[in-house]
Amino acid sequence: MAAAAQEANMAVWHDREIRFDVHPNDIKCRSGEFIIDTLSSVEDTKGNNGDKGKLTITNIRLIWHSHASARINLSIGLYCIVTITVRNAKSKLRGSTESLYLLTKSGSSRYEFIFTNLVAGSSAMLNSVVAVHKAYDSTRLYREIRLRSSLLNKGQLRLLPKERLHNRYNGVWNLSSDQGNLGIFHITDVRLIWHAELNENFNVSVPYYQTKTIKIRDSKFGLALVVETTPYSGNYLLGFQIAPEEKLREVHKEITTLHKSYFANPEFGVEFSIEDQQSDQPATRLESKVDDIEILQSREHTDSYATYLTDAGKRDRDPVYSDELGLAIEKLPQGYTLSSLWDILS
Template sequence: MASVLDALWEDRDVRFDITAQQMKTRPGEVLIDCLDSIEDTKGNNGDRGRLLVTNLRIIWHSLALPRVNLCEFGCMVKCISKLRGQTEALYILTKSNNTRFEFIFTNVVPGSPRLFTSVIAVHRAYETSKMYRDLKLRAALIQNKQLRLLPREQVYDKINGVWNLSSDQGNLGTFFITNVRIVWHANMNESFNVSIPYLQIWSIRIRDSKFGLALVIESSRQSGGYVLGFKIDPVDKLQDALKEINSLHKVYSANPIFGVDYEMEERPQPLEELTVEQPPDDVEIEPDEQTDAFTVSVPAGHPYQQDREPVFSEELGLAIEKLKDGFTLNGLWEVMG
């Protein structure tokens, strides 16, 4: 039985120029945020691109060219924001296979803090959820004789009287089988324990040992390549445990739980929805006591008004429509002015 880690590279490597297939999310990977107008300032200065934030990695890709830069959360050493000229930029220092890379991402459209809040917050959630993904020895796993459950973790079986065969005499302890890992701890010393996520299990089988048949778990090379033996009596119980672990491992492999739970707050609306047509300035003309501005402004032929006969205006020297009683030319100029 090979671990899902065989195919899982998304949070372990820094890769460049990946294919469109490699950009797709894998089972258990969730897209958390998508940021447009982001520039890879150090690697592709002046080239506008898009930054994708998932629970395992961040991906930057150019919008104009098929180049893709990729940076995984598991490789991040430092993630800070700095002022670059008049614009704040996100500096990310990574280390992969003993090689260091520095990335500088700049928001081409300033004013949005999501470039920093999304990446830094998700990276923090990744760092604080390593128990889902990493093999741990002598960790704080047990409290009041019970397993300290992780969010979304469920215990499917608890087996008492399990011997850890790491020493010549063995240590008697308790076995927990959950939906994300296997945990064993010594009954006499709860701090003597091991947590093995399904993500780090390379193989699990029943083998013969000097103590008789034992459940042997081999961890991945990334987790140290440990070979851990556990003796469970009787043999029927041992076989049932193997069958249950294999079943849960298969379910986990189909839809892994990586433990990085982060939900974005209400996302800003698109610019098109935030942009509204600005209405013209409202100008209110206050007529004097003898002038009705609405009556004056109604054009000839309007259904609210009948045409009036033309008369000659000596003041203007041309023919105009006869004014209503009580209106003067001076009064009209004052209103229209």
């Protein structure tokens, strides 16, 4: 039970998932998360049109909650954001006005969010969201596993800002192949790095952020240090052999201590402050490197998930004859009409 509770405390879903109507405690910043900007008069135009709320921008997610009830809320991880654009939307509180459109992906589902700043003439929301997402996107090494990357320069480890090297161990075998590969192990306060002695480009970088367990287990090569990664990174099992056994246990203890210390106050790598933002250079569009996704506005639904779901990425529908157009068209999703689609596209 204690191990399960500890594992739950280490789980970081906040930047990797989209959650609806979470418990108010989950709206609060977790360790390592900090607030960058807050806008107190923002409408969730797609899901709660006409409802004024607060948008909070942190270093790992966007949080919106209704002023009427904190239980009506959204938590949108920055990792999930695919595209940020500005387009006209129909707001019950401001009428037809420019709004912030976010196209997102979480698991196999795609969602669209529309936020309208109720303060007329302000571009603060767009500028802050784009700038923070850019800062998040440029610091992926803090949070993502990397294989065969440019981790070293002439044999020297490229340390990340705020990263500190704790130890370096020679003669460490990577057990990913049948014969194993001899290399060098670097242990920092943010991640584990291994690279082959004869080829520094044959390497792996594993952030503690993506590390689920670190154990000593038996393998066909004998006792080995086994690192298990989280489901977000593919549930990998990485094995390393360190001799003698006393040294193996010493390294295991060191990494376990650093791993626990990391999750007591995680370093996500995002550095940003509103004062650094140049308001005279407003951003207008930002896209992540993901396949283009067509957005379709959904109709009203009773379920909050369905409200924000987009219909992109699904299989083609069977053709049907349209009396209105006099030709065959793809069958429309339930709740859609041709006139509603024309309204979206116009």
